[in-house]
Amino acid sequence: MSIKKALTVAGSDSGGGAGIQADLKTFQELGVYGMSVLTALTAQNTTGVYGVHPVPPEFVAQQMDAVLSDLGTNAVKTGMLFDSAIIETVARKLKEYGVPNYVLDPVMVAKGGAPLLLQEAVDAMKEHLLPLAMVVTPNLPEAELLTGMEKIETHEQMREAARILHEWGAQNVVIKGGHSTGDFATDLLYDGREFVELSAARFHTEHTHGTGCTFAAAITAGLASGKTVREAVEQAKQFITAAISHPLGIGHGHGPTNHWAYRAKER
Numbered sequence: 001m002s003i004k005k006a007l008t009v010a011g012s013d014s015g016g017g018a019g020i021q022a023d024l025k026t027f028q029e030l031g032v033y034g035m036s037v038l039t040a041l042t043a044q045n046t047t048g049v050y051g052v053h054p055v056p057p058e059f060v061a062q063q064m065d066a067v068l069s070d071l072g073t074n075a076v077k078t079g080m081l082f083d084s085a086i087i088e089t090v091a092r093k094l095k096e097y098g099v100p101n102y103v104l105d106p107v108m109v110a111k112g113g114a115p116l117l118l119q120e121a122v123d124a125m126k127e128h129l130l131p132l133a134m135v136v137t138p139n140l141p142e143a144e145l146l147t148g149m150e151k152i153e154t155h156e157q158m159r160e161a162a163r164i165l166h167e168w169g170a171q172n173v174v175i176k177g178g179h180s181t182g183d184f185a186t187d188l189l190y191d192g193r194e195f196v197e198l199s200a201a202r203f204h205t206e207h208t209h210g211t212g213c214t215f216a217a218a219i220t221a222g223l224a225s226g227k228t229v230r231e232a233v234e235q236a237k238q239f240i241t242a243a244i245s246h247p248l249g250i251g252h253g254h255g256p257t258n259h260w261a262y263r264a265k266e267r
């Protein structure tokens, strides 16, 4: 059996719940070999982001060269990219190495409100990364910022946003419904032909730190393992639902999800 590999290009969350740390834990749980390129360090815990220290773009490029020229990868995801210089560097390297199965998680703001992407970088993300994406996974506020739609609340508005992002070059779009209200957390997958809704019971919990990172990392791991986009997204939904449903109860704020829960359930 050949080892399947996945690369995350993202920021570090010192608290371990989101960012690079969430991604690597998810890769490990889903049986793929995890690699990482850091774009920024954050001084962060469950109560907030206390500092951001971006990595110089040249060093992001050097990390990508180191990983891709030697190990290669079966899939890649990007998370926090911070500014347009880092975005342009990452896009250039993804193209240079012809990296397959690229998942774009358009991380913009931390749950507590700290910016993880400068405003000037939104256009760069649309121009340089969206057209490379096999899957893009915005939450509702991110979908609003990317599309310019004033409000995305209803199912029809979610469909409209998905159509726009597909038209702009993403092969598949998942609009995540975590930020809406109601008894279900419903995400919408669009592949340019049909819409598929993925629904799970909404848990009334504060402990959703890192849900978006974990969900996108699970999609990436699925694609690395050879699953179709539909299969990878369905598995990711099960993974994140299990992770949210068994919170660890650590920290004094928005605690991390439980990356062990999915495999524990499988056993």
Ligand SMILES: Nc1ncnc2c1ncn2[C@@H]1O[C@H](COP(=O)(O)OP(=O)(O)O)[C@@H](O)[C@H]1O
Residues within 6 Å of the ligand: 138, 139, 140, 176, 177, 178, 179, 185, 186, 187, 200, 201, 202, 203, 204, 205, 208, 210, 211, 212, 213, 215, 237, 240, 241, 244
């Ligand atoms: N309270 C919740 N209960 C169940 N699922 C949730 C809850 N909050 C988020 N999710 C799910 O977690 C995943 C990440 O969604 P979301 O929280 O919207 O992303 P982000 O972390 O980027 O803001 C989605 O599949 C979403 O439906």
Ligand SMILES: Cc1ncc(COP(=O)(O)O)c(N)n1
Residues within 6 Å of the ligand: 010, 011, 012, 013, 018, 019, 020, 042, 044, 079, 080, 107, 109, 110, 111, 116, 208, 209, 210, 211, 212, 213, 214
């Ligand atoms: C380094 C880093 N990257 C991403 C997030 C977003 O986390 P979430 O998945 O909760 O939106 C974060 N808080 N920190």
